[in-house]
Amino acid sequence: MATDMRRIFHLSDIHFGLENTRALDWVKQEIAEKQPDAVAITGDLTMRARHREFAAATQWINSLDAPVTVEVGNHDMPYFNLIERFFSPYERFRGMKEKVERELDLGALAIVPLKTAVRMQPRLNWSKGWVSQRALDRCLAALDALPKGIQALVAVHHPLREVGTQGTALTKHGDLALRELAKRNVTAVLSGHVHDAFDIMEDTSEGPVRMIGAGTLSQRTRSTPPSFNEIEWDGRKLTVCVRNLQQVDTRDMQIDDVPENALPPRSEGEPVAPVRQVPRVDPPVH
Numbered sequence: 001m002a003t004d005m006r007r008i009f010h011l012s013d014i015h016f017g018l019e020n021t022r023a024l025d026w027v028k029q030e031i032a033e034k035q036p037d038a039v040a041i042t043g044d045l046t047m048r049a050r051h052r053e054f055a056a057a058t059q060w061i062n063s064l065d066a067p068v069t070v071e072v073g074n075h076d077m078p079y080f081n082l083i084e085r086f087f088s089p090y091e092r093f094r095g096m097k098e099k100v101e102r103e104l105d106l107g108a109l110a111i112v113p114l115k116t117a118v119r120m121q122p123r124l125n126w127s128k129g130w131v132s133q134r135a136l137d138r139c140l141a142a143l144d145a146l147p148k149g150i151q152a153l154v155a156v157h158h159p160l161r162e163v164g165t166q167g168t169a170l171t172k173h174g175d176l177a178l179r180e181l182a183k184r185n186v187t188a189v190l191s192g193h194v195h196d197a198f199d200i201m202e203d204t205s206e207g208p209v210r211m212i213g214a215g216t217l218s219q220r221t222r223s224t225p226p227s228f229n230e231i232e233w234d235g236r237k238l239t240v241c242v243r244n245l246q247q248v249d250t251r252d253m254q255i256d257d258v259p260e261n262a263l264p265p266r267s268e269g270e271p272v273a274p275v276r277q278v279p280r281v282d283p284p285v286h
Contacts (some may be wrong), residue, residue, distance in 0.1 A: 004108045004235025007036040008153070009066070011228045012192025015075065015218035016057040017047030023217045023226035023245055024060060030243070031064055036230075038104050039066045040111055042192040042214060043073025043157030048080075049092060058095035069102040072117045073157040073192065074127040089119045103142055109151050109187070109233050114139040116158040116171055129158025129171030129193075136177055143184045151187045151233075159191045159213060159258045161202055170258070175204070182206035187238050190214070190229075195222045197229060197242045198255045212240055213258070223255065 009031060014024070031039065041061065046053035061068060070093075078085040078092070093100050101113040114136065116129035143152055160174035171177075181189065188210040195216040201208045215227035227244035 004233070006038075006106050006109050006233040007034065008106075008111075008231040008233070009034075009036045009039045009228055010042065010190050010212070010214045010231055011039060011217060012042040012157075012214035013044040013073070013195055013216040013218055013220075014041070014057065014060075015044055015047050015216065015220060016060070017050060017053040018219050019056070020217055020219050020226045026245060027217060027228055028060070028064065031066055034230075036066050037106050038111060039064055039068045040104075040153070040155050040190055041068065041070045042155055042190055043071040043117065044075040044192060045070070045073065046076055047218075049076050049078050051092065054092040054095070058093075061096055061099065067104055068096075068099045069104050069111055069113065069155060070096060070099045071113060071155050071157045071192075072100065072115060074117045074129075077117060077119060077126075085119050106233075108149075108235055109153065110146055111153045111155055111190075112139055112142045112146075114154050114156045114177065114189075116156045116160075116174075121172070123172075129156075129160070129174060131160070131171060131173040131177045133173075136173070136180065139177075140180055140184070143181075143186065146185070149185075151185050153231075154181060154186055154189045156189060156191045158193050159211060160189060160209075161211070161258050178202060178209050179204045179206045182209050187233075188212045192216075194255075194258065195220060196224050196255045197227055198258060199240050200257055210238075211258070215242070215244070 045057040077089050104111040116131055118130045121130045158171045160171050160178050182204045183206050191213050194213060197215045198213040200211050202211050214229045215224055217226050225244045225246040227242050230241045230243050232239045
């Protein structure tokens with residue numbers, strides 16, 4: 001039915017501090033013109049969670065003329081103030097706190113958050129994803145509370161695929177999360193983090209789960225230009241169009257799979273595809 005039609009803009013990895021201002025102006029204009037039913041931002045609003053970066057992110061996000069839900073990314077945790085990171089890691093979100101991990105009711109479709117960025121974890125690389133039991137329980141409870149027949153999009157920062165080895169694991173307990181989501185009316189999982197768009201089906205023992213990743217709106221691009229996903233739901237089917245500044249065809253710019261060591265680019269030679277643009281200095285330098 002026509003009333004079931006929904007349009008969602010899926011943005012990610014804006015990285016204020018190294019944002020692409022042309023891309024942000026373009027996306028804001030697209031939102032004003034197309035009036036999406038929701039905007040889902042899947043984390044990494046800033047580069048290093050500095051106060052000035054959060055101030056810029058807050059001003060831009062609050063200026064968007066649409067309902068917004070925001071996920072926390074690994075770059076959004078305080079880097080240099082460990083006391084704040086451990087005891088009040090979301091303090092710098094205070095200007096948009098009502099949007100953080102916000103559930104959105106879009107009628108026949110809902111957006112439900114699942115936190116994957118944590119303040120600490122028992123491995124050296126804290127930038128990787130981690131699904132805690134508490135976060136998963138909260139997400140599953142929200143999904144189970146939806147009215148019968150309502151489909152859901154689950155918003156995360158890190159792709160959930162777990163490859164099972166310490167050196168290349170993406171998101172700890174991501175495999176468990178995918179299995180639990182496969183049991184429920186989850187149409188897709190929306191994520192960011194890897195700076196390139198993808199749209200894949202991930203098999204689990206409980207059935208397949210669709211994983212949709214958005215690109216970046218920052219200067220830290222990999223194989224594709226700055227982009228966002230325009231998602232349409234007609235009540236039965238979800239379609240994704242990758243919108244980008246350079247008008248590259250969607251099929252050509254989507255990666256085929258999530259790489260095992262998927263991380264934002266820092267140097268040439270990293271997997272996914274040849275790096276288009278990686279700043280010589282990735283601030284800050286300490």
